[in-house]
Amino acid sequence: MQELKNKTILVTGGAGFIGSHLCRKLLKESNNNNVICLDNFFTGSKKNIADLIDNKNFEVIRHDIEEPIQLEVEQIYNLACPASPQHYQFDKIKTLKTNVLGAINILDLAKQAKARVLQASTSEVYGDPLEHPQNEIYNGNVKTIGPRSCYDEGKRAAETLFGDYHKELGMDTRIVRIFNTYGPYMDVNDGRVVSNFIMQGLYNQDITIYGNGSQTRSFQYIDDLLDGIVKMMNNENNFYGPVNIGSLEEFTVKELAEIIIDMIPNCKSKIVYKELPQCDPKKRRPDISLAKKMLDWEPKIKLEEGLKKTIEYFKSIL
Numbered sequence: 001m002q003e004l005k006n007k008t009i010l011v012t013g014g015a016g017f018i019g020s021h022l023c024r025k026l027l028k029e030s031n032n033n034n035v036i037c038l039d040n041f042f043t044g045s046k047k048n049i050a051d052l053i054d055n056k057n058f059e060v061i062r063h064d065i066e067e068p069i070q071l072e073v074e075q076i077y078n079l080a081c082p083a084s085p086q087h088y089q090f091d092k093i094k095t096l097k098t099n100v101l102g103a104i105n106i107l108d109l110a111k112q113a114k115a116r117v118l119q120a121s122t123s124e125v126y127g128d129p130l131e132h133p134q135n136e137i138y139n140g141n142v143k144t145i146g147p148r149s150c151y152d153e154g155k156r157a158a159e160t161l162f163g164d165y166h167k168e169l170g171m172d173t174r175i176v177r178i179f180n181t182y183g184p185y186m187d188v189n190d191g192r193v194v195s196n197f198i199m200q201g202l203y204n205q206d207i208t209i210y211g212n213g214s215q216t217r218s219f220q221y222i223d224d225l226l227d228g229i230v231k232m233m234n235n236e237n238n239f240y241g242p243v244n245i246g247s248l249e250e251f252t253v254k255e256l257a258e259i260i261i262d263m264i265p266n267c268k269s270k271i272v273y274k275e276l277p278q279c280d281p282k283k284r285r286p287d288i289s290l291a292k293k294m295l296d297w298e299p300k301i302k303l304e305e306g307l308k309k310t311i312e313y314f315k316s317i318l
Contacts, residue, residue, distance in 0.1 A: 006032050006033070006034055007030070007032060007033050007034070007074050007075065008033075008034045008035075008036065008072065008073045008074055008075075009026055009033055009034070009035050009036070009073065009074065009075045009076075009077070010036045010038060010071060010073040010075070010076045010077070010109075010115075011023050011026070011035060011036070011037055011038065011076075011077045011079060012038045012039070012065055012076070012077070012078050012079055012080035012102075012106060013038075013039055013044060013078075013079035013080035013081065013120075014035075014036075014037030014038055014039050014044070014049070014060075014079070015037055015039040015041060015044030015045055015046060015048050015049050015060070016039065016043055016044040016045075016048070016079065016083075017048070017083075017181075017183075017185050017186050017187065017190075017222075018079055018083075018120070018178075018181065018222065018225065018226075019037070019039070019044065019048075019077075019079045019080075020037075020044075020048035020049050020052075020185055021183070021185060021222050021223075021226055022077060022079070022226055022229070022230075023035050023037050023049060023052060023058065024051075024052060025226050025230065026230075027052065027055055027057055027058060029230075031057070033057060034057045034058075034059070035057060035058050035059070036059045036060075036061060036071065036073065037049060037052075037058065037059065037060045037061070038060075038061045038063050038065070038069070038080070039060070039061075039062065039063075039080070040062065040063060040064040040065075040080075041062065042082065042087075043082045043083075043084075043087050043187065043190070045187070048185050064098075065078075065080045065098065065101075065102035065105050065106060066094075066097050066098060066101045066102055066105070067105065068105045068108065068109070069105065069109060070109065070112065071109065071113065072113055073109075073113050073115050074113075074115055074116070075115055075116050075117070075118075075233060076106060076109065076110050076115050076116070076117040076118065077118050077120065077229070077233065078102070078103065078106045078117060078118065078119050078120060079120045080098060080102055080106075081095065081098050081099055081102070081120075081151070081154070081155075082095060082098075082151075083122070083151075084187075084190040084191045084192050085147075085148065085151075085191060085277070086190070086191035087190060087191070088148075088150060088151040089147060089148070089150070089151075092149075092150035093150070095150040095151055095154060096150045096153070096154045098154070099151070099154025099155055099157060099158045100154060100157050100158065100161070102158075103119065103157070103158040103161045103162065104161060107161060107162065107165045107171070107173070110171060110172075110173075111165070111169065111171060115172075116172040116173075116174070116233065117162075117171070117172070117173055117174070118173075118174040118175070118176065118229065118232060118233045119158055119159065119162045119173065119174065119175045119176070120176060120178055120229070121155050121158065121159050121175050121176060121177045121178065121242060122151075122155050122177060122178050123177055123178065123179040123180070123244070123246065123284055123286065124142075124148065124151055124152045124155060125140055125142070125152065125155050125156050125159065125177060126138060126140040126141070126142075126281075126284075127140045127141040127142035127143065127152060127279070127281065128141050128142075128279060128280070128281045128282060129141055129281065129283060129284070132283045132285065133285040133286055133287045134244070134284070134285070134286055134287060135244070135286075135287035135289070135290070136177070136241070136242050136243060136244060136287075136290055140156075142156065143279055146278060146279040147277070147278055147279060148279050159175055159242060162174075162175050162240075163175070166240055172240075173240050174232050174233055174239075174240050174241055175240065175241035175242040175243070176228065176229050176232050176241060176242065176243055176244075176245050177241075177242050177243065177244050177245065177246075177286075178225060178229075178245055178246070179218055179220060179244065179245065179246025179247065179284065179285075179286050180193075180194075180217050180218060180219050180220065180246070180247075180284065181219075181220050181221070181222055181225045181246075182194040182195070182219055182220075182221065182222065182306065182307075182310055183221055183222030183223070183306060183309065183310055183313075184222070184309065184310060184313035185222075185313070186310070188314065188317070193217070193253060193256065194219065194256070194260075194307075194310065195314070196208065197256060197257050197260045198260055198264075198307075198310065198311055198314050199314060200269055201260050201261055201264040201267045201269050202264060202267075202311075202314060202315065202318060204267060204268045204269055205269060206269060206270050206271070206272040207257045207260075207261065207269045207270070207271050207272070208272055208273075208274055209253055209254060209257060209271055209272070209273050209274070210253075210273075210274050210275065210276050210277055210280065211253070211273070211275075211276030211280065212254075212273060212276075213252055213253045213254030213257070213271070213273065214252050214253075214254065214282075215252065215253050215276075215280065215281065215282050215283065215284075216250050216251060216252050216253070216282075216283045216284060216285065217250070217251065217253065217256070217284050217285075218246050218247040218248060218249055218250045218251070218284060218285040218286065219247055219249070219251065219256070219303055219306070220245070220246050220247035220299050220301075220306075221299070221301040221305070221306030221309075222306075223301060224247070224299035224300060224301050225245055227297060228245035228291060228295065228297045228299075229245060231295040231296070231297050232245070232295060235294065235295055237294060239294045239295075243290050243291050243294065243295065244286035244287060244288050244290065244291060245286075245288070245291060245297070246285070246286035246288065246299075247285075247286075247299045247303075248285065248286070248288065248298075248299070249302070249303055250285045251303065254271065257271050258271075259303065259304065259307065260307065260311075263304070263307055263308065263311060264311060
């Protein structure tokens with residue numbers, strides 16, 4: 001039997017929540033994969049990749065993608081960018097630079113290395129949507145100078161760059177739009193709704209809902225997301241996207257809080273309400289018809305199953 005050729009894969013943002021899971025998956029799926037984790041550790045954590053450090057096929061490079069880099073790789077997953085509002089709003093100019101300058105530098109690296117490159121975009125490109133559910137041809141409702149604009153518009157600009165490099169230079173680019181994702185290795189202080197509610201519930205603190213709790217989200221477990229983006233990277237249909245990767249199960253934020261309270265034994269937390277932040281989307285659920293058709297992908301893990309694993313993880317690190 002012919003031995004498979006080694007494939008060197010770069011994961012930018014590889015020490016983050018999604019990136020660390022992706023590095024782990026890529027190493028497990030083939031002994032022939034060499035995985036390079038590139039991260040500036042602004043929001044990524046060495047703890048997320050501690051179990052991978054001794055793997056002979058794994059390498060870590062501390063680097064900020066705002067600066068160019070040269071590597072010999074066959075595939076690139078570009079996940080480098082803070083994803084939670086409190087992190088990407090901490091330094092809005094840097095967030096925009098990471099999305100725009102970072103995309104240019106990663107695309108130039110891919111061009112030089114003749115590598116296939118995937119951009120991790122986001123459902124935030126739809127803004128506060130006026131269409132529901134959101135499909136890939138919907139242009140979105142995004143404010144250019146709002147508090148979330150550094151992230152929303154940065155990701156939209158990155159998509160434009162990936163599309164133009166594909167059309168004008170013939171490069172092999174891919175774009176996925178990631179909807180709300182949760183699971184182990186989430187940062188306990190990242191300010192996202194799932195991690196917030198779980199931590200507040202485990203400490204029996206008031207569970208904080210911004211707005212009246214009627215705003216909706218669809219939550220996908222990390223394993224489903226990984227299957228989707230790996231399928232997108234490896235599809236040989238010349239399909240470059242963009243494509244939605246997310247769950248069809250839609251819940252109000254209040255319903256999510258109640259589910260988590262019920263799942264944590266002896267939880268005494270009460271729900272409290274605070275003012276809704278500016279530009280916070282009222283509804284968010286993907287149309288995944290394109291992912292089903294082109295990638296034969298759809299999520300499999302139900303919310304309660306994924307939350308059980310996530311709650312156990314947070315318990316283990318307290």
